[in-house]
Amino acid sequence: MSTFRSNNEQNTAQTVNKKALIFGLMSVFLCGMGFSIITPVVPFLVQPYISDPGDQAIVVTLLTSVYAICVFFAAPGIGALSDRYGRRPILLVSLLGSAIGYFVFGIGGALCVLFAGRIIEGITGGSISTIFAYFADITPKEQRTKYFGWVSAVAGVGTVIGPTLGGLLAKFGYSVPMYAGAIITLLSFAYGFLFMPESLDKNNRLTRITFARLNPFTQLLNILSIKNLNRLLISAFLLWIPNGSLQAVFSQFTIDTFNWKPALIGLMFSIMGVQDIISQGFIMPKLLRKFSDVQISILGMVSEIIGYGLIALSALFSFYPLLIVGMFVFGFGDSIFGPSFNGMVSKSVDSSEQGRIQGGSQAIQSLARIIGPIIGGQIYVSLGHTAPAFMGMILIAAAISVMYKRTHVAM
Secondary structure: OOOOOOHHHHHHHOOOOOOHHHHHHHHHHHHHHHOOOOOOHHHHHHHHHHHHHHHHHHHHHHHHHHHHHHHHHHHHHHHHHHHHHHHHHHHHHHHHHHHHHHHHHHHHHHHHHHHHHHHHHOOOOOOHHHHHHHHHHOOOOHHHHHHHHHHHHHHHHHHHHHHHHHHHHHHHHOOHHHHHHHHHHHHHHHHHHHOOOOOHHHOOOOOOOHHHOOHHHHHHHHHOOOOHHHHHHHHHHHHHHHHHHHHHHHHHHHHHHOOOOOOHHHHHHHHHHHHHHHHHHHHHHHHHHOOOHHHHHHHHHHHHHHHHHHHHHHHHHOHHHHHHHHHHHHHHHHHHHHHHHHHHHOOOOHHHHHHHHHHHHHHHHHHHHHHHHHHHHHHHHOOOOOOHHHHHHHHHHHHHHHHHHHHHOOO
């Protein structure tokens, strides 16, 4: 068996390394910006290769699913590798792979090239789980939800700037935001290469990696067997399915329903980032003083249900102000659910298992984002443009029930 030196007591008393904190937040900002800068233009990049306009939404959602499939298979292994060799080298490789993926996607020329770009980016798409493990390493256990809130806020700043910048750059060509995403990610890689301190002490690393640890299905079964964690992950899985669907189909939804262009689509995606900033800067600190992580996560899920309802109504009445309000409400729910969920996950294991648990959590999220876009694209075409939003309302209601039962069992 692998051996570790437990450092729970040290972790409780530790102070945050400011240099590590600055790098981590900078990486989150650049990752958020690099990822979101491409979102307004994906349907427009796909359009030249589609003969039937009705198939466009399906292809767009399949591109999202292919990325998620690759992350699903790669994330547990990347998490395990970061537990064995440290966060720094794994994060740098992940960033480099993402930059290459953006560049290939931008080159285009055929649908197979677009899919190749997403596959490359997805295989090295463990940067998010590694970043969360990195923050779990450098922050005291009792303050992690707060610091994960900071991560969400800084990512929000990146996602505010990213879609807006992507929509504006699209005026110079739909591939330009992809190249910009590659450059931004390379800047993050360069910054990390020069300044990133390693966060995982050698005494707390895995002594060896077994094949089972690299198997995403084995990892899923292992983390689902952890007491008080399985219901939490199932609840999040039910929430992530419609969220993945919304993210994949949203650009196509605004094009088909309101005939919007890339700049306006990018501005709408920026609402999510604005909501993150507002929530983490002003609302989350107050919520943390009054409510538990579980209560905050349920509040976030209720807000998402309301947001989905308003998004559906915007399509039924062809009234875009309802979409704007719905995105704000949905964004609020998403912005407070994420930190509370990540805080609960990180507190469920000690520091030596953070890479594994975050990698497993990322794998479950990726599995949901494989299923969500595929289902969302199909029902969007076959049942109507409001169908993905109604699916979100139903599944998140089920997620709340699971979360409530988890709390009741824990008590």
